[in-house]
Amino acid sequence: MTKLRQSTFIILLLSALLFVYGCSTNNTTATETNKPAENNNQAGSNDTEQEGEKELKFALGQAVSTLDPHLSVGGSNGAVILNIFEGLYAFNSKLEPVPMLAESTDVSEDGKTYTFHLRQGIKFHNGKEMKAEDAAASLNRWKDKAPRAKNSFGESSFEVVDDYTVALKLNAPQNDTLAQLSHVLNFAAIMPKEVVDSAAPEGITEYIGTGPYKFVEWKKDQYIDVETFADYQSAAGEPDGFSGKKEPQIEKLRFSLVTDTATRFNSFVTGEYSFVDVSLDDLPQVEGQPGIEVIKSISSDYNVVYNKKSPVFSNLTNRQAVNNALNVEEILLGTVSSPELFELNSSYMFKDNATWHSDAGSDQYNLNNPDKAKELLQQSGYDGREIVFLTTKDLGGKFYNATLVVQSQLEKIGFKTRVDTYDYATMLTKRADQGVWDIYVGGFTVPTTPSQLLYFNPTYGFADDAKLAELLKASTAAITPEDIKAANDALQQYAWEYLAVSKIGDTFTYYAIREELQGLILYAGYPNLGNVKVLKS
Template structure:
């Protein structure tokens, strides 16, 4: 080999090594601090001519998806909002997932057994599942994750108490309860504070503010979280989907785009304008903006049953620790006025006295409903006078980050002021509002949307840590409802529980709300559950 050939050979080898190093960094999701906003990637350009064989259309390789709430954390055991869930449900998975009928379906679990008395559960894991860091999922990972989850998630803590998940062998996890729990699988399936499985070492190194790494088994892996701007996830090439037809968040899942940029777009008008400009292919649509999209053949309008709305009392506040004041507000509330203020049209709400959707036949109940939507200001004034109201200010905790919180608070404020109650709106960004809500000294009333669970034990406002519902009878009836095993026992216990919820008045149910979503025809396969989109199995076609 001559001298010149050697030089070229060495140069070529250096080039290859540099190229390999760059590729390795990209594959491992190395953050690039110079990226200030999401845009087309090199991978998207390289795959410019990918064609969907079934449709004969060119596929895009990335999706830009709007988020309407700020993200306080991506720790799935701490996540508290719809935007958090929209992201983390693509990155993490649990043992079970809900289908569209709110039924738990095995996900990372392959199968399970329950003892006849309902106290003992054995979960068999699917084998050969890998985390985003290449480690194989084992029972020790699942047990560590689930034990942390049940300590941090109020729903799980109240349900499982001191019971521990234990690794029996590499692929078997057991849970031994002190009493039967008919909601165990539902708890493991829920999408808020959800029972995500992470590597054991990630769980053990977590600090008080959450995990330090976001490593799951889901179809997408985290690449970058640019605070207050966007979250970038990319396709996990080694993802192994559960079997079965895709349904809700259960069944087959597949990453059909290379990259998703979850983009914070908190202002409603800006978010919708960005959709009209083609920056987004999916957006929520207010009633005012409906005429701009309803006659566009390239846009599908979807009306989703999204959330229910509740008024929550701070049971440790000087006023509302007294049930007489809670009764006065319950007598006053005109639910239709508040719902109309939230949605702007009767088409997007329905009255409902139950803490469950009527679609959930097993747990729907109208017990105690005579206390619902009383809209009786004279009775409210009488009760306030009896309670000794003397002009104290009622603090309404809210945020403008999502209009429904703020609009609902404005409507309640008007109703209270009309009968002589002094009020004060305390407005914060969404993340700060969540922090304030946990402070018993910071508020009196909070109105907000709730993703409706499948069982009563998942209702946050029945939990002592949420609104401070520290009531022995409430805890006893909740325990009775979750211990019931037959359908007849469940109905009887559930009716008794709901009747007492309306008597205790830790909360006042306002009603259920729907939302319009606009989806461009080039975005195919998006499904929602609880109003939260499932972005696996979603294709994006290039716009012509």
């Protein structure tokens, strides 16, 4: 093995394993689109000598169901969790894995063994030094709890080599190993072994990480308080995505729950908050205003997810009927209100992801053929059984609006429907129950490899299909660019035949940032607050 430092590890990843991420990175303005991971204008860097405030209030748009990073990170969860916890690796804005708690990594010549050398002297928020036993316990729990990690690593486990070394032995080379360790969803966070060992089935009860902020208090449905961790030891490198240096310039950070979009925006206008998502209707109030920058960032892709265990959609012909009925432009317009904020895309990957984007199966995208859909319903023997849509009005109502448009399109071809609406946290619980829903319409955080697509997993939408699993495994095992393309095209072609989901399209979001908020970095809408400073007015 050859020991690789941070500066050379990405080179190995790109040249030896050819695990290339093709996403671009730029600072954003209100006119830019298509960037999967965005920084603002560094929100004015922290180099200014102007005195800063000691506290920052940050508005969350949805309820927080858990702060357990291994169970769920999405939206509000991610905003909090990603600033408390850290992993061995983190994505930069090009979606490249960069060492964080790992100092360096060895990869065996056959690509099957990864040996992670941990940074020494790193303290958890409880004062304990992070060691290999903590990393191994955390990552093995993550691998067991996170569907995408379990699906990728199977029975492989993270083993302690010595106090500062952890090894992962795979059955075969995998091109997604570091991507899985870097992704923000079902985050591979490192926490003390004793926290892992005492975790209840429903999640951890102590929120102790190594990040720049440590947990203070969580008052359900109101706020979560964190404070700067005085003993935080930052990784090296320029701040980029969630990688690099983190040096917060505030003492206290309150995440306030403000689920109503109008209330959240009005609170920004009055100066209570320095950052907010902006609807199209509200955009004129902030665009071009002095002291406010408006950026446009990739938000998520939207999909119609079928419950493959439900009485109706266990039948492929019924899934085909829905897919033929969909007019995706109408759905996207109903979701984000403007063509400026969506893009048609048949691939499960964003267009800037040059390695994994594929047009295979695109002839089954946006068919908008109600007559064919009705014909398929007759062939399937659909008996008028009511199909249940699962949704939420949280998240600015986007999931709900998209659901209503899909519902209307399906009722026109003969489906009898019902919409069950819950708060976001309850909806997540219901979504895991195969007996209570048939269709879920929702957005998904930027994926970087096919193995991170939850809906290809048997535990999410219940895609229990041997050929899909085989093709997914093949896409992960491919190493050369030619093999990756062939495996990926085969996977996406079959995915459009099997229809675990029907892709709708990709969406964007406007954000407004006050100039006094310095150092904020956005990664697909998730805030890296590790370098923020709030200038005094």
